[in-house]
Amino acid sequence: MSINSQNKPQTSQILGIDFGSSKIGLALADTETKIAFAYNTLENNKDFLQELAKIIRKENINKIIIGIPSRVNKKVVEYAGEKLARLIKKVFPEMEIEYQDEMFTTKIAHKNLISKGVKKIKRFDDQEAARIILQSWLDRE
Structure with a gap:
C-alpha cells in the first residue's frame, strides 16, 4: 500500500490474465480487499497489446498474474x-x-456463469476464467 498526495492509503492493483489464442480475459483485484472481479475481454489481435497497455495505465496496475496450464504437455x-x-x-x-x-478455469468459469443465469457464456467466460486465476493467486498469498 502506498500513500497518495492527500496522505490517504492507496491500494495496489493487480491484473489477472487468461491468455487464449483468440480472446484474452482480464480480471482486477486490489491488495487490500483481496477479491478479484471479472473486468474485460480483449480480442487477441494486433492491437491487443496497445489495449492492454491502456488498461494497465488507467487502472494503475503494478502486478500481473498470468494463467498457465500445469499439464504434462504444457510447453506451447x-x-x-x-x-x-x-x-x-x-x-x-x-x-x-x-x-x-x-x-480447469474455463470449465469452472462456465459452471459459475450458468449458475448465475448468464445467457451469453462465451462473451464472459474468459474474464471469469481470469477472475478465477487471480482469486486463486490471491488466496494462496
Missing part, C-alpha cells in the same frame, strides 16, 4: 504465457509478473 501454452510476459516487460519494464495454474 506456457511459452505463450512467457511470451506475453516478455511483451509486457518491454512496455512496462518494472512490472511484477507472476504465473498461476489455470487448470
Whole structure:
C-alpha cells in the first residue's frame, strides 16, 4: 500500500490474465480487499497489446498474474504465457509478473456463469476464467 498526495492509503492493483489464442480475459483485484472481479475481454489481435497497455495505465496496475496450464504437455501454452510476459516487460519494464495454474478455469468459469443465469457464456467466460486465476493467486498469498 502506498500513500497518495492527500496522505490517504492507496491500494495496489493487480491484473489477472487468461491468455487464449483468440480472446484474452482480464480480471482486477486490489491488495487490500483481496477479491478479484471479472473486468474485460480483449480480442487477441494486433492491437491487443496497445489495449492492454491502456488498461494497465488507467487502472494503475503494478502486478500481473498470468494463467498457465500445469499439464504434462504444457510447453506451447506456457511459452505463450512467457511470451506475453516478455511483451509486457518491454512496455512496462518494472512490472511484477507472476504465473498461476489455470487448470480447469474455463470449465469452472462456465459452471459459475450458468449458475448465475448468464445467457451469453462465451462473451464472459474468459474474464471469469481470469477472475478465477487471480482469486486463486490471491488466496494462496
